[in-house]
């Protein structure tokens with residue numbers, strides 16, 4: 629047995645190791661679909677099949693080369709443990725990956741825009757429903773021309789007006805619906821809020837949000853000496 633294995637690895641055929649591969653000349657045909665097997669021959673098929681890859685395997689003289697450990701492909705490099713900092717995850721090998729950690733301190737949330745919890749029934753959808761319900765949200769019979777002095781008189785929560793882009797709105801009904809809270813919205817009550825509004829959320833369409841609350845148009849203060 630040992631000499632046989634030796635001859636296999638070295639490729640030298642030994643006298644005692646003669647591969648005696650039996651040759652089958654007859655192979656049984658595949659069974660027919662209808663199950664009617666006309667052949668009464670019960671010979672077993674050759675295994676491996678006569679034309680199989682196994683039979684075409686190398687002879688002892690073509691024995692496969694077995695590589696030693698040093699001839700094999702080296703393993704991937706071990707990440708350098710020396711450069712690791714305690715408590716900090718190692719940097720990924722690819723610079724395209726997201727860094728696993730950062731040395732920057734998290735930024736404090738901006739104080740400028742804080743969301744407030746709106747009371748139930750005061751979502752933006754509820755506001756849209758109220759606007760289209762036909763309920764009077766203006767509090768005036770007709771639109772008028774409003775100078776800053778008149779606007780100034782409407783600065784209480786129950787009666788709050790503001791001017792945005794030249795239009796004056798009654799913001800009292802919107803106070804409890806404002807996602808930024810009543811307090812923030814009241815900052816523009818009784819005055820022109822265009823600048824503050826735009827610097828807080830320029831993307832909000834005040835014209836659309838408050839169309840049902842329009843009370844008039846902001847005009848310059850009439851000069852006292854005019855007739």
Ligand code: HEM
Pocket residue numbers: 740741742743744790792799806807808809812813815816821824825828829832833834837838
């Ligand atoms: C007068 C008309 C105003 C209308 C129609 C209005 C409308 C809105 C709307 C629709 C949002 C939600 C925006 C979003 O989710 O992106 C919002 C958020 C907010 N508003 Fe107003 N706003 C008005 C005035 C103001 C004013 C004068 C201030 C304060 C100076 C203010 C402060 C805020 C804040 C802080 C938020 C933040 C919440 C967030 O991050 O969404 N708003 N406002």
